[in-house]
Amino acid sequence: MTTTQTPDNDLRWAVIDILTIARRNVLTLIRIPISLVFAIVQPVMFVLLFRYVFGGAINLPQGQYVNFLIPGILVQTTIFGAVGTAIGLAEDLQRGLIERFRALPMSRTAVLGGRTVADLARNILVLIVITVVGVAVGFRPHGGITPYLEASLLMLFFAYAISWGFAFVGLAAPNSETAQAMTFPIIFPITFASSIFVPVQSMPSWLQDFARNQPVSQAANAVRGLMLGTPTGNSVWLTILWGLGALVVLAPLATMRYRRAA
């Protein structure tokens, strides 16, 4: 009793493996209410919080705070969302699921590839939801449709690179609780000490140097500039460079860690 196994076409099957894992992770995201809350409800709360509670106290010389805020929230949400990748991978490792995967003839890169592709899917959903919610609370991206799509692609690419970093954290953590704890010292400085919520000029000078030059600020500036049709300076190119650099370093690092982990 043997079942016909399709002869291996490595590349084709690698893609199928990645999509199979991605599908599983997307289903998981939808099935666990708490993960949907983190993915969708939390960023909406951030929009409302900063738009209506803190926003009034933030003075911008260059117009409406809501226009400044929404592109920032988009970038922030993709980073917060990547925490789920770290937790999910740590959980899979802990529960022995990755052991099972390792005993299957599947592609070695599919577990991480599938996970990051699922992140990408989640980020596309976030992009749509936040755009809609943003417009509802007064967000008016004057840059036009094409720059808006460019900004979206740039954001998704940057977020994809970040996912690999969090995948590494998840594989390095002994359990999911620790994985979550390990992400906090990373996500708080890079999202809050950045140009996501407020202009860096409002920060003390010692913090400005970090906040101005770190990659998340570049990404926020680039996405904001493109969406609003304001000058982007070098931020678009710097974001692409940071993203590429992160991918080149973090993807192999996470892959190596995966090979050792299970």
Next chain:
Amino acid sequence: MRTFKDGTVVALDGVSLQVPRGEVFGLLGPNGSGKTTMVRILSTILAPDSGTATVNGFDVVHQARDVRRSIGLAGQYATVDENLTGFENLRMIGRLNHLDRATVRRRAGELLEQFGLADAATRNVKTYSGGMRRRLDLAAALVATPPLLFLDEPTTGLDPQSRQDLWAIIEQLVEDGTTVLLTTQYLEEADRLAKQLVVLDHGHIIAQGTSHELKTRLGATVLALTFDSIDAAARGAELLRAVAGAALNVDGTMVEYPVDGGPAAAAEALRRLDGAGIELAGLVVREPSLDDVFLSLTGHRAEDETTEATTVRSARR
């Protein structure tokens, strides 16, 4: 297979064995004896530091992919995704085994039916009982119809009924031609399922043979004596130790005495107790269990304070 080192700890040492096709081969041993390490090496999850192993004719290190294509693995943790339904789990594992969609759908349906999970197929695994999870885990290992199945403590932690159900399923699989490498710390399980057995202790094979051979090695019968008090049991045990040696097992008011010399020796033991004026509260004569075999081979019972969970986790670090 020969020597495998797991980090600095030698998990398996000098282990050499051959598993015959078409039957259940049992790896018996307490936690930490090296059973799981063995399965992890044979299923290519872990690379051996030294030594070689072939599975279905493929080398586990150099032909890992061919090995993976020809095996199924079901473990003690029932590694299914509890946020997916039973069907979705099987579909995922089937696709990752590189089966085409139609085959995956057909096999998943067959297996869910066969393992009594058809009604639960569209329910999240989260709602499954422990026994159902194990059956699904086993089904996942069988989606690709592998000729060789690794079962790593398949019934650990299951209730007696679920254990019986799983045993029946395993017996059916073997009848249909699957070769099974079974690890277990349940002597009863090895006794019932496995034709050939290897007993592992601290990474070494300490005994090998059929369940019957291992039992006869110990002797025919076990005399289980119950005394009125712990004190009486201790005095009785002392008296019998002269005849029985190390194999004697004292547990509260109970003393188990494997009788090497058959009925004559048993009668002699009873005469001695009677002669010393020690009264018996109960007497049972039974066939030796593999537990008795383990005790006589290692000098300790087949239980260990270290849990397998910690072993696996520390191996992963």
